[in-house]
Amino acid sequence: xxxxxxxxxxxxxxxxxxxxxxxxxxxxxxxxxxxxxxxxxxxxxxxxxxxxxxxxxxxxxxxxxxxxxxxxxxxxxxxxxxxxxxxxxxxxxxxxxxxxxxxxxxxxxxxxxxxxxxxxxxxxxxxxxxxxxxxxxxxxxxxxxxxxxxxxxxxxxxxxxxxxxxxxxxxxxxxxxxxxxxxxxxxxxxxxxxxxxxxxxxxxxxxxxxxxxxxxxxxxxxxxxxxxxxxxxxxxxxxxxxxxxxxxxxxxxxxxxxxxxxxxxxxxxxxxxxxxxxxxxxxxxxxxxxxxxxxxxxxxxxxxx
Amino acid sequence: xxxxxxxxxxxxxxxxxxxxxxxxxxxxxxxxxxxxxxxxxxxxxxxxxxxxxxxxxxxxxxxxxx
Numbered sequence: 001x002x003x004x005x006x007x008x009x010x011x012x013x014x015x016x017x018x019x020x021x022x023x024x025x026x027x028x029x030x031x032x033x034x035x036x037x038x039x040x041x042x043x044x045x046x047x048x049x050x051x052x053x054x055x056x057x058x059x060x061x062x063x064x065x066x067x068x069x070x071x072x073x074x075x076x077x078x079x080x081x082x083x084x085x086x087x088x089x090x091x092x093x094x095x096x097x098x099x100x101x102x103x104x105x106x107x108x109x110x111x112x113x114x115x116x117x118x119x120x121x122x123x124x125x126x127x128x129x130x131x132x133x134x135x136x137x138x139x140x141x142x143x144x145x146x147x148x149x150x151x152x153x154x155x156x157x158x159x160x161x162x163x164x165x166x167x168x169x170x171x172x173x174x175x176x177x178x179x180x181x182x183x184x185x186x187x188x189x190x191x192x193x194x195x196x197x198x199x200x201x202x203x204x205x206x207x208x209x210x211x212x213x214x215x216x217x218x219x220x221x222x223x224x225x226x227x228x229x230x231x232x233x234x235x236x237x238x239x240x241x242x243x244x245x246x247x248x249x250x251x252x253x254x255x256x257x258x259x260x261x262x263x264x265x266x267x268x269x270x271x272x273x274x275x276x277x278x279x280x281x282x283x284x285x286x287x288x289x290x291x292x293x294x295x296x297x298x299x300x301x302x303x304x305x
Numbered sequence: 306x307x308x309x310x311x312x313x314x315x316x317x318x319x320x321x322x323x324x325x326x327x328x329x330x331x332x333x334x335x336x337x338x339x340x341x342x343x344x345x346x347x348x349x350x351x352x353x354x355x356x357x358x359x360x361x362x363x364x365x366x367x368x369x370x371x
Contacts, residue, residue, distance in 0.1 A: 171337075171340070173336045173337075173340060174336075188336070190336070190339070195332070245325055245326055245329045246322050246325055246326075247325075295322060295326075296319060296322075297319060297322045297323045297326050298326065300323075301326065
């Protein structure tokens, strides 16, 4: 059961395959939402009381218009959906899927448009696979920053809901993550120790580690809907090079007309590639200056060896 | 005096970088040693795909495309 944010409506779900909405002050039933083909486990209402989402044993997650009871969207999964929750900003919806033979439990995050006439996406923002112990519940923290999940074995875990990419070092002992929070981070694989932080001025979609030279490459940019014509001029669509150890930004490469969705480092260390929202994949070959560039302390150490 | 202050600021930056480089290299060697020890302990080959694909015997057989 669940109250809407104003407290005037109460939603209830049960095994009878319909969602009921009641006036909380007098217990009168306002209506039902029909369509699920199995027991309904969970329901949540968005922060503006426009829509509700539900999860059911029929392996679907559904989105409904509160006022009319209209079904807006159905997402199909391989197993039952045990929990749903809107993010505090109403822009995302998470669903916890059940573990069953051949399928691990997952937490999926879907983008939501808070407009009953809008088309909702099938494309997930994030999928978390729970391979150790399945998640039984999950919810959003303040600022839609973390997803906190409770697991079958009693453990509680925290996921960063804004991480957009993860790429490994060559020996896989550490990795880099990029985040919508405008930073990239270098973490150790053995204990997740935070080794380095690379702050940028735009949400990041991708990050990679270059072999041969101690650099990292970050790519990002505002999402297409938020882009202003000045964004391109302000250089938000450049690949940014940072020194991996010293965390300084050391250079930028222009070229794309939209946000960078992905960057990849050539394993030989001679080039890198970037893929942009503008539809282009660009492969850049490094010049001599790139290989020669060294910090004073790096040169000092090299001379000592 | 300004120049002196500037120089000492630069020195502090260089000192900080030297420390970061030392810490990084120390961390790298500790991780590398740990991984090597674990690999040997488990009797695993240095190259994880060793034996999975046949490697060309001589250098001439290997074609490098530049």
